[in-house]
Amino acid sequence: MLNIALVFKMFWRELRAQKKRMFLTILGIIWGTMSITMLLAFGDGLRSQLNKNQKGMGEGIMIIWGGQTSMPYKGLPRGRPIRFEKDVVDFLKKRIPEIEMIGGEYTRWGQSVANKNKMFNRMVNGVYPEYETMRNMIPEMGGRFINQLDLDLKRRVVFLGNELADDLFGAKTPREEIVGQSIEINGMKFTVIGVLKKKMQMGMYSGPDWNRAVIPATTFHSIYGHRYYHNLVVKPHDVNRTEFVEGRMIEELSGKYKFNPEDESTIHVWNFIENVKTFNNVMLGMQIFFGLIGGLTLLVAGVGVANIMYVAVKERTTEIGIKMALGAKRFQVMAQFMLEALLIAFIGGAIGILLSVIITKTLGALEFDNEALQWLGKPNISTTIAIVTASILGMIGIVSGFFPSRKAASVNPVESLRYE
Amino acid sequence: MNNTMIYMKDIIKFYNTGTVKVKALKGIDLDIKGGEFVSIVGPSGSGKSTLMNIAGCLDVPTGGEYILDGESVENLEPNELAEIRNKKVGFVFQNFNLLSYATAFENVELPLVFANIPAKKRRERAAELLDRVGLGDRMDHRPNELSGGEMQRVAIARSLANKPRLILADEPTGNLDSKSGGGIIDLFEELWNAGSTILMITHDQTIAKRTNRVVKLKDGLIVSSLENGNGNH
Numbered sequence: 347m348l349n350i351a352l353v354f355k356m357f358w359r360e361l362r363a364q365k366k367r368m369f370l371t372i373l374g375i376i377w378g379t380m381s382i383t384m385l386l387a388f389g390d391g392l393r394s395q396l397n398k399n400q401k402g403m404g405e406g407i408m409i410i411w412g413g414q415t416s417m418p419y420k421g422l423p424r425g426r427p428i429r430f431e432k433d434v435v436d437f438l439k440k441r442i443p444e445i446e447m448i449g450g451e452y453t454r455w456g457q458s459v460a461n462k463n464k465m466f467n468r469m470v471n472g473v474y475p476e477y478e479t480m481r482n483m484i485p486e487m488g489g490r491f492i493n494q495l496d497l498d499l500k501r502r503v504v505f506l507g508n509e510l511a512d513d514l515f516g517a518k519t520p521r522e523e524i525v526g527q528s529i530e531i532n533g534m535k536f537t538v539i540g541v542l543k544k545k546m547q548m549g550m551y552s553g554p555d556w557n558r559a560v561i562p563a564t565t566f567h568s569i570y571g572h573r574y575y576h577n578l579v580v581k582p583h584d585v586n587r588t589e590f591v592e593g594r595m596i597e598e599l600s601g602k603y604k605f606n607p608e609d610e611s612t613i614h615v616w617n618f619i620e621n622v623k624t625f626n627n628v629m630l631g632m633q634i635f636f637g638l639i640g641g642l643t644l645l646v647a648g649v650g651v652a653n654i655m656y657v658a659v660k661e662r663t664t665e666i667g668i669k670m671a672l673g674a675k676r677f678q679v680m681a682q683f684m685l686e687a688l689l690i691a692f693i694g695g696a697i698g699i700l701l702s703v704i705i706t707k708t709l710g711a712l713e714f715d716n717e718a719l720q721w722l723g724k725p726n727i728s729t730t731i732a733i734v735t736a737s738i739l740g741m742i743g744i745v746s747g748f749f750p751s752r753k754a755a756s757v758n759p760v761e762s763l764r765y766e
Numbered sequence: 767m768n769n770t771m772i773y774m775k776d777i778i779k780f781y782n783t784g785t786v787k788v789k790a791l792k793g794i795d796l797d798i799k800g801g802e803f804v805s806i807v808g809p810s811g812s813g814k815s816t817l818m819n820i821a822g823c824l825d826v827p828t829g830g831e832y833i834l835d836g837e838s839v840e841n842l843e844p845n846e847l848a849e850i851r852n853k854k855v856g857f858v859f860q861n862f863n864l865l866s867y868a869t870a871f872e873n874v875e876l877p878l879v880f881a882n883i884p885a886k887k888r889r890e891r892a893a894e895l896l897d898r899v900g901l902g903d904r905m906d907h908r909p910n911e912l913s914g915g916e917m918q919r920v921a922i923a924r925s926l927a928n929k930p931r932l933i934l935a936d937e938p939t940g941n942l943d944s945k946s947g948g949g950i951i952d953l954f955e956e957l958w959n960a961g962s963t964i965l966m967i968t969h970d971q972t973i974a975k976r977t978n979r980v981v982k983l984k985d986g987l988i989v990s991s992l993e994n995g996n997g998n999h
Binding site for chain 1: 819822824825844845848849850851852853855857859863864865867868872876877879880881924928
């Protein structure tokens with residue numbers, strides 16, 4: 347059907363005959379390819395960076411606060427506060443088997459946390475061991491989080507946020523040396539059992555984890571005497587069932603605390619999973635936007651390809667006429683120009699992708715101290731990006747080759763052969 | 767070989783060149799049998815090339831009836847005409863019309879490519895044809911490395927690629943010196959002897975005498991058609 351060697355020969359001749367124009371056209375495709383791949387790669391890097399940061403607070407969890415009623419219910423007036431007592435945790439866990447983990451969290455602000463002569467006003471949390479997993483409270487090497495024994499014995503032990511640890515002991519002190527040291531919280535001695543491993547955290551409530559002093563819930567209760575949890579942290583078994591679990595919890599809580607389940611001011615839920623979905627949609631929108639910008643740049647380059655192919659058709663009417671005289675069918679005349687356009691797109695695209703890969707790999711290998719640069723994340727050329735770019739390139743090659751080659755097929759052989 | 771190869775009845779062809787309507791052919795009746803070697807003569811502008819193009823289905827007539835090798839070419843699609851040009855007709859032009867960047871071999875191979883002949887077969891065929899026109903040792907030369915006579919031999923080899931029933935030659939010796947021109951005519955004569963039907967435009971009376979019939983055109987009409995008395999094929 348086609349003599350591929352001859353197709354390449356003709357293309358090669360065209361390449362040499364129109365060096366400058368061909369060079370600029372291919373440059374345009376390279377530029378377009380690079381802009382689309384780089385934009386998508388940075389978008390992808392940004393997405394995974396933000397994703398990582400988001401997960402700093404915990405994966406697949408919900409935070410629940412009690413509010414106050416705004417509707418009278420079963421003879422009870424409005425304005426009644428809803429507060430979570432200790433027993434609510436077991437109550438919910440028993441009633442809703444879809445919950446994997448649940449824990450209450452006591453919170454007290456403005457507590458003096460001191461090491462010798464350094465004193466800071468910080469937030470103190472009283473929590474349970476599940477908190478470690480649910481909230482991604484990973485200790486640095488040599489340390490640990492609060493365990494069941496700490497709770498049972500109401501130990502005076504503390505898990506420090508990494509910045510609080512820096513404040514108390516100086517950023518240079520190795521974390522292993524901090525473990526086992528004593529600090530004072532409101533004048534009471536506490537032993538440090540671990541320091542939070544540095545994490546990126548975007549979502550937060552009450553305050554960032556890196557500034558917290560976390561102690562066992564039982565210890566907290568015995569010191570401060572809080573009757574109520576500040577909030578609950580819930581992790582369902584299945585992230586796809588969070589909405590269901592949220593609904594069930596409101597249902598059960600409304601029965602327990604006697605409020606109208608329709609009353610939205612009673613229970614506040616920060617459904618983190620829903621947030622992630624929204625976030626993913628925002629990121630997807632951004633990626634599409636980036637892709638569109640890159641695609642448009644590539645489209646402009648495609649116009650260049652179409653242009654050079656139109657010139658080629660015009661300059662090669664004799665060749666077209668000869669082929670027609672020898673019995674080339676319409677598509678056989680078109681194929682030459684289609685393939686040449688695709689070849690330009692392919693060459694430019696291959697170089698563009700290669701350069702993009704080199705740039706992203708180089709950037710990926712560099713470590714930035716600058717926080718703004720860190721937020722850019724690591725550009726990443728995924729398979730999807732490669733496929734998207736390649737198919738846009740292919741489409742541009744086909745479209746920019748189609749119209750010129752259709753012109754080629756409409757050449758009148760008699761006239762074109764009369765040229766000589 | 768006495769079947770009718772070309773049957774033309776009242777063929778007319780008008781061109782619209784801007785405001786002027788050029789009447790290139792004004793009613794041609796022509797009958798050429800298979801195995802004939804016919805030369806077409808006439809002053810320039812008499813419509814010889816137009817007649818040739820229509821005979822080779824490169825152009826379509828404005829009116830009239832044309833039956834090529836028993837097949838009416840009226841109302842055929844462009845792709846069907848291309849098929850006829852590819853399979854039934856072989857063109858030889860005054861200026862050779864070879865692809866300049868392709869080798870002699872590739873030029874001869876081209877009609878076979880368009881006919882979807884498998885690579886192996888078309889290589890054999892192209893080599894065989896170039897051998898036949900005496901260029902077996904020059905297959906990998908490009909046109910600019912060949913003499914005029916050699917280029918025309920390549921063009922003839924190319925015209926024969928798909929074993930056409932009809933060979934159309936438009937002043938094949940017009941750009942050649944008399945010696946290589948003579949060689950080309952010898953080649954056509956050889957093809958004629960082997961049974962080909964040839965229609966050839968020429969200005970040269972001595973060449974015209976070597977064919978079996980001379981058709982004379984003037985102002986888009988046939989003014990005479992004379993047998994040379996050597997057409998006993």
